[in-house]
Amino acid sequence: MARAVSTRHKTIVTILAWSIGFLIFFPILWTVLTSFKTEAEAVASPPSFLNFSWTLENYTEVQSRSNYARHFYNSVVISVGSTLLGLLIAIPAAWSMAFVPTRRTKDILMWMLSTKMLPPVGVLIPIYLIFRDTGLLDSVPGLVVVLTLINLPIIVWMLYTYFKEIPGEILEAARMDGATLWSEIIHVLTPMAVPGIASTLLLNIILAWNEAFWTLNLTAANAAPLTAFIASYSSPEGLFYAKLSAASTMAIAPILIMGWFSQKQLVRGLTFGAVK
Secondary structure (H helix, E strand, C coil), rough: HHHHHHHHHHHHHHHHHHHHHHHHHHHHHHHHHHHHCCHHHHHHCCCCCCCCCCCCCCHHHHHHHCHHHHHHHHHHHHHHHHHHHHHHHHHHHHHHHHHHCCCCHHHHHHHHHHHHHHCHHHHHHHHHHHHHHHHHCCCCCHHHHHHHHHHHHHHHHHHHHHCCCCHHHHHHHHCCCCCCCHHHHHHHHHHHHHHHHHHHHHHHHHHHHHHHHHHHHHHCCCCHHHHHHHCCEECCEEEEEHHHHHHHHHHHHHHHHHHHCCCHHHHHHHCCCCCC
């Protein structure tokens, strides 16, 4: 009887998990399917799921109208650059908070996290003016700096959580053997926290890749990433759903592929220290 109940419970949980997964994935699937429709079929009512005229016309027109390679290059440089710069700042900061805490450490962490609750539009004007006056407007270095600052609280929080799981005695032993501060961080702490650092890196690349607010407001043409590439298919004449879906598919495909191949590392890092 107990075994039957357990089997039924597992079946229900499995069905529920697959249902939730399908609901999350369905918008992506629908976007991909719409990208192969004509504009008339994309707005047809009722919509067709598979029974439509498959065409590559939208992808051809998107490629001829926009420089996809340049937008892709900008997205890679901005997302990877902001993540690496964030890690360079966050690893020493998280080390300090995890192994040399003060009475204000928790307050600082909460303050850093609270900055993520600030509406971005609230600081858009001062940042825009600063970027205009310093020549960082519509530049890749400018977006790298902005996205680094935006995601830095998340990077610090994640690394702080991972570092807290590492026994402090190991670092003390390294100091007794003559390790300097940077040697301790680079040669002792960092290798032990590789799963956590890797998952932090992957997650923040995804966050930077998907950032739209700042990339649309601080760029025009030179530093425009794939989020601006998608937005260019929304015009005063209306939305071209099929072409917009093709542009969206081309923009999300690289990050989806990266997420698929790195999912084990991402899950391993997110559960790092969960079981001792």
